[in-house]
Amino acid sequence: xxxxxxxxxxxxxxxxxxxxxxxxxxxxTLGDPSPAESLAIAQSLIDSGAVDVLELGVPFSDPIxxxxxxxxxxxxxxxxxxxxxxxxxxxxxxxxxxPVVYLTYYNIVLQxxxxxxxxxxxxxxxxxxxxxxxxxxESGEVRAACARHGVDYINIVTPNTSEARMRKILDGxxxxxxxxxxxxxTGKRKExxxxxxxVLERAKSAAMETPVAVGFGISGPDHVGDVIGKGADGAIVGxxxxxxxxxxxxxxDIKEFVTVLKQATKPVTAFAEKK
Amino acid sequence: xxxxRYGEYGGTYVPEMLVPALQDVAAGYEKYRNDPGFRAELDxxxxxxxxxxxxxxxxxxxxxxxxxxxxxxxxxxxFTGAHKINNTIGQALLAKRMGKxxxxxxTGAGQHGVATAxxxxxxxxxxxxxMGEVDIERQKMNVFRMRLLGAxxxxxxNGTRTLKDAISEAMRSWVTCLDDTHYLxxxxxxPHPFPAMVKDFQSVxxxxxxxxxxxxxxxxxxxxxACVGGGSNAxxxxxxxxxxxxxxxxxxxxxxxxxxxxxxxxRFQGGSKGVLHGSYTYVLQDKYGQISDTHSVSAGLDYAxxxxxxxxxxxxxxxxxxxxTDDEALHAFRELGMVEGILPALESSHAVAWAIKNAEELKxxxxxxxxxxxxxKDVYTVAKHMGVDI
Ligand SMILES: Cc1ncc(COP(=O)(O)O)c(C=O)c1O
Numbered sequence: 001x002x003x004x005x006x007x008x009x010x011x012x013x014x015x016x017x018x019x020x021x022x023x024x025x026x027x028x029t030l031g032d033p034s035p036a037e038s039l040a041i042a043q044s045l046i047d048s049g050a051v052d053v054l055e056l057g058v059p060f061s062d063p064i065x066x067x068x069x070x071x072x073x074x075x076x077x078x079x080x081x082x083x084x085x086x087x088x089x090x091x092x093x094x095x096x097x098x099p100v101v102y103l104t105y106y107n108i109v110l111q112x113x114x115x116x117x118x119x120x121x122x123x124x125x126x127x128x129x130x131x132x133x134x135x136x137x138e139s140g141e142v143r144a145a146c147a148r149h150g151v152d153y154i155n156i157v158t159p160n161t162s163e164a165r166m167r168k169i170l171d172g173x174x175x176x177x178x179x180x181x182x183x184x185x186t187g188k189r190k191e192x193x194x195x196x197x198x199v200l201e202r203a204k205s206a207a208m209e210t211p212v213a214v215g216f217g218i219s220g221p222d223h224v225g226d227v228i229g230k231g232a233d234g235a236i237v238g239x240x241x242x243x244x245x246x247x248x249x250x251x252x253d254i255k256e257f258v259t260v261l262k263q264a265t266k267p268v269t270a271f272a273e274k275k
Numbered sequence: 276x277x278x279x280r281y282g283e284y285g286g287t288y289v290p291e292m293l294v295p296a297l298q299d300v301a302a303g304y305e306k307y308r309n310d311p312g313f314r315a316e317l318d319x320x321x322x323x324x325x326x327x328x329x330x331x332x333x334x335x336x337x338x339x340x341x342x343x344x345x346x347x348x349x350x351x352x353x354f355t356g357a358h359k360i361n362n363t364i365g366q367a368l369l370a371k372r373m374g375k376x377x378x379x380x381x382t383g384a385g386q387h388g389v390a391t392a393x394x395x396x397x398x399x400x401x402x403x404x405x406m407g408e409v410d411i412e413r414q415k416m417n418v419f420r421m422r423l424l425g426a427x428x429x430x431x432x433n434g435t436r437t438l439k440d441a442i443s444e445a446m447r448s449w450v451t452c453l454d455d456t457h458y459l460x461x462x463x464x465x466p467h468p469f470p471a472m473v474k475d476f477q478s479v480x481x482x483x484x485x486x487x488x489x490x491x492x493x494x495x496x497x498x499x500x501a502c503v504g505g506g507s508n509a510x511x512x513x514x515x516x517x518x519x520x521x522x523x524x525x526x527x528x529x530x531x532x533x534x535x536x537x538x539x540x541x542r543f544q545g546g547s548k549g550v551l552h553g554s555y556t557y558v559l560q561d562k563y564g565q566i567s568d569t570h571s572v573s574a575g576l577d578y579a580x581x582x583x584x585x586x587x588x589x590x591x592x593x594x595x596x597x598x599x600t601d602d603e604a605l606h607a608f609r610e611l612g613m614v615e616g617i618l619p620a621l622e623s624s625h626a627v628a629w630a631i632k633n634a635e636e637l638k639x640x641x642x643x644x645x646x647x648x649x650x651x652k653d654v655y656t657v658a659k660h661m662g663v664d665i
Contacts, residue, residue, distance in 0.1 A: 061565040062434070062551060064443045065290040071433055083563045106288050107550040111564030133550075135294045138286055158292040160453065165295070183292060185447045 009099045009127050009152050009175040012052060013211040013233055022265035023052040023176075023234030024224065025213055026241055026258055027103065029073035030056050030090055031082025033245065038077070039090045041245065041254065046097050048255040050262035053099050053176075055130070055236065058087045060105035065132040067187030069239040072246060084112050092124035101128035101154065101175070109134075109142060118145035128152035128175040136169045154178055157206075159199045166206035176211040176234060179203045181218065181227070188239045189217030197230050204231060221264035228265050237261055277305060279467035282590060284583035287466040288550045292450045300457070301468040303373040308475060313372065320364045321479060324397060325354045327361075329480075331487035331643070336614045343637040345630060346496065347617070347646045348484045348512060357620060357648030358480060358508045359390035363459060365476030367394035370457035377401040377456040381445045383410055383438035383504070384575035384622065385417025386648055387461035392426035394459075402426040405445040407436040410574045417652050435568050438578050442552050462505025463582040466553030470583055474510045481515020484643055497640035498523040501647065502625040503596065504540075504575045506582030508647035513594060523595070526585060527629040529571030530598035540569035541598040542581040543589060551580040557589075572601035572656065573621035575648075599628035605660055607631055608650060620648030621656065 006012070016023050026045050030038050045051045059074040059082050066074070091100060102121065109117045109131060121129060129151055131142060136155070146153040152175025157166050160183065170177060179200060182193040193199075196214070203212050214227040215236030224235040237258075244254055279285055287297060307313040321327040329352045334345040350358035367378060378395045379402070382388030388404040395402035404421055408430050411418050421428050429448075434440040442465075449458045463473040488496055499516050501509035503526040516522040531539030539545065542557040549558035551566055559567040559579040571577040588594035599607070604621055607628035612618045619627055626644045630637065650657075658665045 059565075062439065062443055064446050064552070065292075067447070068433070075434070078565060083565075085563075107558075107560070107564040107566075110550060111560070111562065133288050133290050133553075135287060135289060135291050137294075138288055156291045158290075160295045161291060162295070169291075180292065183453070184451050 007096055007099050007125060007127055009053065012099050013176060016052060017233070020267045022228035022232060023213060024050060024258065024262045024265050025053040025055055025234050025236040026051045027055040027057060027236060027238030028241060028245065029070060029077050030058055030087050031077025031080055032073040032242070033076050034080040035082055035086050035090065039093060041251065042090065042094055044251045044255060045258060046094065048258050050258040051098060053101060053234070055101050055103055055238070056087070056091065058084060058102050058104035058108055060108050063105060063132070065185055067185040067239065069188065069243050069246070070186050073242045084108055088120045088124045091126050096125050099127040100125065101130060102126050103130040103132060106131050106134045114141050114145045118149040118151050121151045122149040126151065128154045130154045130156065130178055132156070156180060157203050159183055159193070159195065163202055163206065166202060170206045170210065173207060173210045176213045177203060177207045178236070179212050179214045179232070181214050181216045184216065186216055186239055188219040188243065192217060192223055192226060196227065200230055200232055221260050224261050224264040235265060277301065277468055277471045281584040281587035284554070284556045284586040285467060285470060286555050287553060288555065289466045289553045293446065293466070296449065296453045297466055297468065299373070303369055304468055304472050307369055307372055313368065317365055317368055320368065321361065325360050325364060326352065327479065328483045329353050331484055331491060333491070334615050337611065340614060341631060341634040343634060343639060344641040346488065346641065346643045348480060348643055350480060350508065350645060350647045351619065351623070351649035355386070355390050355393050356651060357386040357390065358477060358511060359387045359461060360393065361479055361511070362461065362473050362476040362507060363387070363390040363394040366457065366459045366472070367398050367400065370459070371398050371400065373457065375455055375457040377403070377452070378459045379403045379405065379445055379448060379456055380459045380461055381405050381438065381441040382461065383441070383577060384573065385410065385414035385421070385652060386575060388426070388428070389417050389420050389424070391459050392421045392424035395426065396424050404428050405431055405441040405448065407431045407438060407441045409436040410438065410441070413574055413656060414652060415655070438574065439566065446552070462507040463510045463584065464505035464552070464554055464580065470554065473507050474514060474584065477507045477511025478514040480508065480511035480645065481513060484512055485515040488643060492641055494641070495519050495522050496643045498525060498637065498642045499645070500525045500527060500626045500630055500642060501645035502527050502576060502622045503581060503585060504578055504622060506585045508645055510582060510584055512645040513588070517593065524588070524593065525629060526594055526596045527625045528596060528598040529573060529576035529625060530600040530603070531570040533600055534598070538570040539598070540571045540577050540579065542579070543596040544598055554580065554583050556583040556586045557581050572604060573625065575620070575622040576625065597629055599625040599632070603628040603632065605657065608653070608657055617646070618650030619646050620650050621653045623647045
């Protein structure tokens with residue numbers, strides 16, 4: 001039996017922390033390759049038992065923070081008729097055993113109506129909202145609407161966010177903090193930035209109690225193990241999964257992939273024991 | 276501090292990664308914009324390199340034919356053939372003072388790309404230009420000009436493969452090279468401080484035009500007309516007359532195949548308020564906020580959003596915005612050539628087309644049309660529309 005608390009980001013992270021694990025946050029673009037298929041993929045990711053938080057992209061035609069893999073997914077989704085109404089239908093229809101968050105761009109929220117968007121997140125069980133192109137200075141209205149509707153507004157910080165700015169952005173943050181690993185856009189990368197450790201330390205100190213998850217470029221279990229090992233509370237994997245979907249991978253293949261990723265969020269000893 | 280809003284419009288809607296970068300640009304601009312040394316250097320380049328001031332030409336034959344006194348502000352005579360160079364020299368000089376060694380830019384018609392490549396060469400900087408594949412095809416000559424100037428031209432293959440996608444790609448690229456690279460944005464659009472800074476560097480058009488018309492006519496014009504892509508040539512010339520309440524300001528957008536066809540780039544006709552590439556303004560979009568595909572015969576006007584200050588000027592009624600269709604612009608292109616001996620850029624042809632279309636209403640009045648660029652780059656497009664193989 002799933003209780004409401006299971007869908008709360010803070011409780012999820014607390015529980016994982018108590019068990020000494022990091023969170024695996026898996027991203028897919030809603031509507032890719034079609035609205036119905038993306039609902040099925042999202043459900044199978046939840047059902048895999050390996051995904052701790054599911055991040056669903058609500059497509060925007062001009063995603064300036066995304067690399068070619070997610071751009072292509074967005075193009076496929078929009079061609080397949082994806083839109084914001086359908087996104088809320090899909091979120092509502094999911095059997096959510098883990099917290100689900102949305103990632104989108106500001107114009108999508110704005111055109112739907114800021115208040116209405118936050119209310120719809122709440123109604124369809126979306127626990128958190130990430131807006132990729134809404135910097136702190138412009139985010140007041142969205143943050144307030146999220147707060148009114150009990151939706152966690154998830155802040156983004158990057159390697160070039162100064163310490164003072166991080167503290168300003170993360171003051172009163174909720175859910176988790178999205179730390180971008182490298183200067184660039186989303187996409188698979190062979191290696192993670194060398195300078196991740198100091199940036200992560202800065203973010204963790206500024207975030208205080210709020211967990212910090214690292215995203216952008218995390219492509220496989222090695223990267224996941226690396227960022228969790230460096231002290232991140234979660235690892236966000238997007239393009240690597242989206243790429244599998246683009247190549248027509250089966251639900252089984254994707255499940256197998258996230259299961260391997262999840263193993264890498266666990267302490268090495270537990271990992272070894274299970275072997 | 277420079278204002279980041281024009282009424283409710285403008286702002287800085289960008290990923291966090293770009294915020295520190297834009298704050299640096301704003302700080303640099305703030306530091307140098309009133310610096311006498313910087314201004315003197317800029318003025319010197321505008322005079323010696325760009326060839327300013329550009330003339331304000333009385334278009335005698337057109338005036339006789341259409342019954343109003345038509346003056347043309349000759350930005351087509353600025354070096355490289357369009358007003359774009361006013362901004363690229365300004366920003367490049369600023370970037371250099373800020374310690375940058377490389378410029379990147381988006382381009383649609385290729386004019387801004389050429390002007391950026393030129394400024395980069397003149398100031399000894401490296402240069403990369405992002406251009407949509409579709410635009411590369413329709414502006415082959417400018418692509419080759421950029422390469423002759425040592426610029427790398429990156430073909431953008433995403434989305435609609437036009438200006439909009441070139442801007443996205445330039446922004447994506449900029450975050451990977453912030454230390455040594457300035458993003459030289461080409462129009463009075465985008466996140467703060469670009470709308471304010473580009474207006475500043477283009478306001479030389481309006482300052483000159485106002486002084487010239489007073490000298491040549493002894494009076495202010497009844498009307499100032501300019502085409503509006505992102506809005507830089509228009510805001511540049513308007514800025515000289517904003518305080519002259521009696522001067523009617525008209526911006527002309529790209530009506531494409533007609534507003535009803537849906538194939539156009541007239542943001543004030545079919546658009547609504549939204550956010551694209553960092554700015555809150557009028558945008559062509561669907562009800563979910565997906566940005567619409569736009570169309571114009573002129574690549575430089577083929578963009579889904581309009582500079583935020585124009586949205587404000589329209590709201591407060593200080594400027595009005597109309598449009599000219601592809602056919603009207605093509606007609607105006609030929610008309611100005613045949614009647615006056617001047618081939619205007621297809622972008623500028625939209626402004627000329629508006630004046631021709633409204634000749635009756637303008638009868639006996641003095642009108643300045645901003646001839647933002649010359650038509651050489653467009654001869655292939657025009658020939659194609661005429662069914663001529665060249
Ligand atoms: C000659 C010319 N005029 C006008 C424009 C439109 O830009 P803006 O509205 O910024 O002046 C362009 C853009 O490429 C251009 O090349």
